[in-house]
Amino acid sequence: MRLTTHGLIVKEQTVGEKDKLVTAVTADMGLIRAFVKGAKNIRSPKGAATQLLCYSQLVVYSGKNKDTFIIDEAKVVDMFSKLRRNVENMCLAQYFCELAMHICPHGQPVENQLKVILNGLYLLSENKRHPLLVKACVEMRLMCYAGYQPQLTMCSGCGCYESDNMYFIPREGILTCDKCISQEKLPYALLLGKGVTRALRHTIYAEESKLFSFNLPEESLILLNTATEQFMNYMLERDFQTLTFYKFMAGYSKTPPKVI
Ligand SMILES: [Zn+2]
Secondary structure, eight states: OEEEEEEEEEEEEEETTTEEEEEEEETTTEEEEEEETTTTSTTOHHHHHTSTTOEEEEEEEEOSSTTEEEEEEEEEEEOOTTGGGOHHHHHHHHHHHHHHHHHSOBSSOOHHHHHHHHHHHHHHHTTOSOHHHHHHHHHHHHHHHTTOOOEEEEETTTOOSOOSSEEEETTTTEEEETTTOOTTTGGGOEEEOHHHHHHHHHHHHSOGGGTTOOOOOHHHHHHHHHHHHHHHHHHHTOOOHHHHHHHHHTTSOOOOOOOO
């Protein structure tokens, strides 16, 4: 069966001398794996349109193995060319790819997830938002779509909306005000100011069209990202190697990535 879809290429592997196997996030079928025959030929338009981080129109048909498709035709819609000129932003984009591969299901529509990632890539590519702002929004929105939505409407103890010192408890995904924080939760709580609390709420509750529309100074963005990363780490019970690499490359961490 031949199908036409649109997909963002999130992984590319060479197979033999001429072919490659790609993983794409598609709006209607979720993650798909697909062979691109003859992709290594430099004149192959299919090869160019199925490079990592290309968003392309794909004509695919089922292979012998039902889980894997064969790409018959591919045409670039957006290849985020400016993104490719900035090493740090490319590293962040590759983290989005790893995240998408972990979080997006196979065989189910992921229109919302794809939209968030594409919008994030566009903003990085055009340099329209701070990369840490884009990162926090993409992370938290993808977590929500995957069913990990923190409860940030009010303090989990007294129900107040705001206090000067609001704590975020990443391992529980809740907020607690300074009057309600218990001694046992304190060691793993993150103290957020009002601005970061609002921004964290925004990443969860803002309308899709306004998701990336806020501003924070860089030091607050760093705290916001600590909150989102710790939340993801507890919920997904894993690290992302591409994230370690991005933080090292962008100067947010002194920990060099492990070489495998
Ligand atoms: Zn409280």
